[in-house]
Amino acid sequence: MKHAAITRSPLGRLPAYLRYLKSPLISSDTVSATLIAKALNLGEVQVRKDLNDVSEKGKTKIGYSKTELIRNLKNCLGLYKRSLAVIVGAGKLGKALMGFEVFSAYGIEIGAAFDSDKERTGNTISGKPIYPVEELRFYCQMHDIRIGVITVPEAAAQKVCDIMTDAE
Numbered sequence: 001m002k003h004a005a006i007t008r009s010p011l012g013r014l015p016a017y018l019r020y021l022k023s024p025l026i027s028s029d030t031v032s033a034t035l036i037a038k039a040l041n042l043g044e045v046q047v048r049k050d051l052n053d054v055s056e057k058g059k060t061k062i063g064y065s066k067t068e069l070i071r072n073l074k075n076c077l078g079l080y081k082r083s084l085a086v087i088v089g090a091g092k093l094g095k096a097l098m099g100f101e102v103f104s105a106y107g108i109e110i111g112a113a114f115d116s117d118k119e120r121t122g123n124t125i126s127g128k129p130i131y132p133v134e135e136l137r138f139y140c141q142m143h144d145i146r147i148g149v150i151t152v153p154e155a156a157a158q159k160v161c162d163i164m165t166d167a168e
Helices: 008-022 033-040 044-054 066-076 092-098 133-142 154-166
Strands: 083-088 108-115 128-132 147-150
Touching: 008 033, 008 044, 008 066, 033 044, 044 066, 083 092, 083 133, 092 108, 108 133, 128 133, 133 154, 147 154
Parallel strands: 083 108, 083 147, 108 128
Antiparallel strands: none
């Protein structure tokens, strides 16, 4: 598998390629850059260059192996690597996000929530614990947390952000 330095613009197009390749619109085992470009209303050269950055070159008049291309796109997007994340603020939005199953499709697993409300701490949401916000820094350090979702009121958001960034 090939890994070139991918800039922001092509990286932003990779999820669209992946969605298209996983759609029922493609029934064959191979797919061409031309077909993808037409379906997504993109330039054929641009699509070919993007795909060549993440996968082996397509074969002339055959295209790319759909299975291999999907695997390479997922790998490039980090979908095989599980990233543990936390949510700070276990109110309505925090609770909703704790049960949001779509995160796992993108390689993100919510490990715990944190809250300053003592009535919420010690409980679980979707089987995940809610800890006091005072334990956030320690938890982030111990679990190498790199993703945090802040769902606290605006007045507390900066303080929570500071705790998260200082936890590295």
